[in-house]
Every structure is written in C-alpha cells, then in structure tokens.
Amino acid sequence: MALILKGAPVAAAMTEKMKTRSDALRARGIVPTLAILRVGARDDDLSYERGAMKRAEKAGIDVRNEVLPADADEGTFFGTLEKLNNDPGVHGILMFRPLPKHLDGEKARKMLAPAKDVDGCTDGSLAGVFTNTRLGFPPCTAEAAMEILHYYNIPVSGKKAAVIGRSLVIGRPVAMMLMHENATVTICHTRTPDVPAVTREADIVIAASGQMRSVGAEYLAAGQTVVDVGIGWSEELQKLCGDVRYEEAEELVAALTPVPGGVGAVTTAVLCRHVIEAAERSML
C-alpha cells in the first residue's frame, strides 16, 4: 500500500512559517495584503476564494475582495485592475481567469503588475520559471506539487521524472522546476504515442493532463511517487476524482497524493507565501 502524501500537513507547516514572516512584516508597519479580483460568481472561483481567504487568515494576510458583476464593462474591469496594480497597500493580486468573453483576458494578463503576480500567469513569471530566476512567481499548482515532494523528503535530484501534460499552469512549469532540481524530465502530452512506456520508467510521475481517471496501473510501477494534479467530479463514482485511478495506484506505487486533500490543499498556501514574499520584496 502506498504512503499517502496528504496536503494538509504540508500546508500547515508552510502556514506556521508564514505567520512568523507576516508578524515580522506587521511589526514593521506592513500588512501583507492579497487582492482577489473576481468577475461574476462561478462555483470554482468561489470555492477557491473561500480556501484562499481561510488560509490567508491563518497566515496573517489581509484579503481585499474586489467583486465585479459578470457583465462589468471594460472600463470598470481594467480600471479596477489598474487601481490594484498601483495601490502600494496591495502586494499580490489573484485575478480569476478565464474572464467573461467580453473582457480581453490576454490584455488583462499583460496588464497585471509582474511584481504582484502571485498566481504566476504573466510572461515575467513564466520567464522566471524557465530561466530559474525569481522574476514574478511560479504558478501555484506547480509549486504546490514541488512542496509536497520536499515535505515528504522524496528525492528529486538525479531521479527520472515524467510529466503528463504540457499546460502553462502546471505541466511545463513543473517540468522546469523538477529539472532545476536536477531531475531528468520527460514531458508527455496528447501527441506522445506511448505514455505508459515513459511513465513506467520514471521515479516520479506528475499526472497533470486534466483527463480524469486516465492514469491506471498500466502507467505505473512499484517504487514510484505519483503526484495527482487533476481534480473533477465523477458522475459515475459520485465523488471528486483526480487524473489517477487511485485504487489501482494505491496498490502498486510507493507514494501517492490523494484527491481531494493532496495538491489542491497546498495550492492556497503557496499563493499566500507568494503574497508574503511580494510584501517582503516591496521593502527592498
């Protein structure tokens, strides 16, 4: 049976350290502050927002909610974004995306101040992930996957890692982060003819294709660590599921993140740590 790599203790350990840092900032008169910019009220956004706000409170971070109606016009939206960009009291901005269709999401992404891009979506943040410099911040989910490996002392350097998925929010950045820590990384995607042949050979498998329950026993091997980044509702099983067929993986591999309660539980802690880092950088 696999060791279950739960996210909660990872997030708790991170939060404890964050509290010390936010206390130190507050003692110097700086209140680390996250602005959450939401247009409309999608269920996914609301759920993530609740999690982020709870985590922020524990970490000693103030949250400013900027909520616009789903039909907010361009002027209102970009005016709000610009106001947050320019407000020295706001250290990080979480801008929920995708935006409604009538708002230009690409323009918004380019306008977002790189120094406040705690969610890692700007070109500056992505260049930082690619070049291994702390320009902006890495995408939170990718960093959350790395945090779990670190917390549970899973060796990365010199190991083989296989990443399934090449998205900009998780697949590509986590591949780079694994490589920066000296893993030998292979990125698999929809055009890879034989994904299981690649993943079976890896020490670490990051399942991040977004294809629910697509990764079963035939993809896996004994001794592996499997990080499941997917999450979605299975109508068939009537529960939240990841990209991995959990019951098959659990029998076979050495260590495995659960869904829910794995990577997702760490993502908001990473977001909050970015806010604190942004606040600390703002003093330099």
Place this chain on the structure above:
Amino acid sequence: MALILKGAPVAAAMTEKMKTRSDALRARGIVPTLAILRVGARDDDLSYERGAMKRAEKAGIDVRNEVLPADADEGTFFGTLEKLNNDPGVHGILMFRPLPKHLDGEKARKMLAPAKDVDGCTDGSLAGVFTNTRLGFPPCTAEAAMEILHYYNIPVSGKKAAVIGRSLVIGRPVAMMLMHENATVTICHTRTPDVPAVTREADIVIAASGQMRSVGAEYLAAGQTVVDVGIGWSEELQKLCGDVRYEEAEELVAALTPVPGGVGAVTTAVLCRHVIEAAERSML
C-alpha cells in the same frame, strides 16, 4: 553511412526567401537593419560578426557596426545601447556577450529592447519560447537546429527527442521548440545518471552540452537523427570538433549534422530572418 545534414543548403534556401522579404520592405522605404554592438575584439565575436555580415548582405539587410574599446566605460556602453534601442532605423540588435567584467551584463540584457532582441536573450524572448508565442525571438542556435530538421524533412511530431544540455541559449529552448512541434522530449544534463540510456531510445538527439567529443557510439542507435550543436578546437585532432564523435556516429545513425558546416552555418541565417521579421513587425 549517415546522411550528412549540411547547413549550407538550409541557409541558402532561407536567404533566398529573406531576399524577397527584404526587397518588399525596401520597396516600402524600410531598410532592414541589424546593429552589431561589440566591446573589444575577441576572436569568436569577430568570426561570428564576419559570418553575420556576409549573410546579411546576401539577405538584403544593412549592418551598422558599433564597436567600443574593451575598456569602454559604463556611460559609453549603456549610452550606445540606449541609442540603438531608440533608433527607429535599427530593427535588430546583436549584442556580443559576455561583456567585459566591468560592464553589468545582466543590466544590459534587461535594458535591450525586446522588440529588437533578434538574438533571443531577453526575458521576453525566453518567455515567448516557453509559452510558444512570438514575444521577441528564440535564441538563434536553437532555431537553427529546428530549421535543419525541417529542411531535411525529419519528422518531429510524435517522435522521441533527447536533448543533452539545459543551457538557456540552446538546451532548454530547443527542448521547448521540439515539444511545441509535438515531440516527446527528455532533457538530460550533468546530473542525469545514465545519459546514454536516454539518448539511445530517442529518434532525435540534440547534442548541446558543450563537452567536446563526449557523445560516442554508446549514446547512439541506428535510425536516429543527430544534431550536433557543439563546436570547439581539438588540440589532439588539430581540427574543429563538435560534441559528437563524428566518425563513430557516422557509421551508426541515419542522419547527422557535421561540425563545422552544420548548425553553425544556419545560425546567422536565423539571425538575419529575425531582423527581417523585426522590420516587418515595426510596420504593424
């Protein structure tokens, strides 16, 4: 015996197409212009500069040489760079690096106008390579390797590629470019325990570690395409050599770039095409 993937016909075909585009630009009153900013007179720089100037002439591109003495002070250097950044008659800037130690190379890289970064060294260009958008320009050597594969109709999509080396000028960008064309890419580096085991399984091997003659028969297999990005002078053999032990590879693989006369012969053509593209973009 391997098919020898010479660079000269690739560069010639590219140049012919470039000439048409530069003629069209000139007909509209725009003279595509490359500024070469060189501090001092290193042999490597002079040799590349000669190659770039010859290629530019054939491609219908004007070259402006900005040569500063090796002991040029900060004010002179950054003043020159700023002048080139702001000059609408300059479409691309090739800034030879590394700069002498008394000049801040990182500051210079950050100051270079991304729109004129035809050598692909700014964060904007690197973000473009990572995100697969045409922000700035990819590093020339990485794109030259891809051009050779394209010219000789080497299939990339669905194939396995192994990249040896993870530098920002070639390893990482060429890995991303191969992945954007749907190859399944593994990046090997100094901390990969068994590089030959990875490269032997690949359809395409990019040798870009900068370790002269380090890649021999034990790294390779029949049927492969091998692109050798290295170049250096071997005292032992008294000739220019790449990262691949050519005589061993030639016996074994399906196709192979020579050194010299392979990737290096295409790099200046890519540089020139970037200048033309920058000039075309300047009209938008």
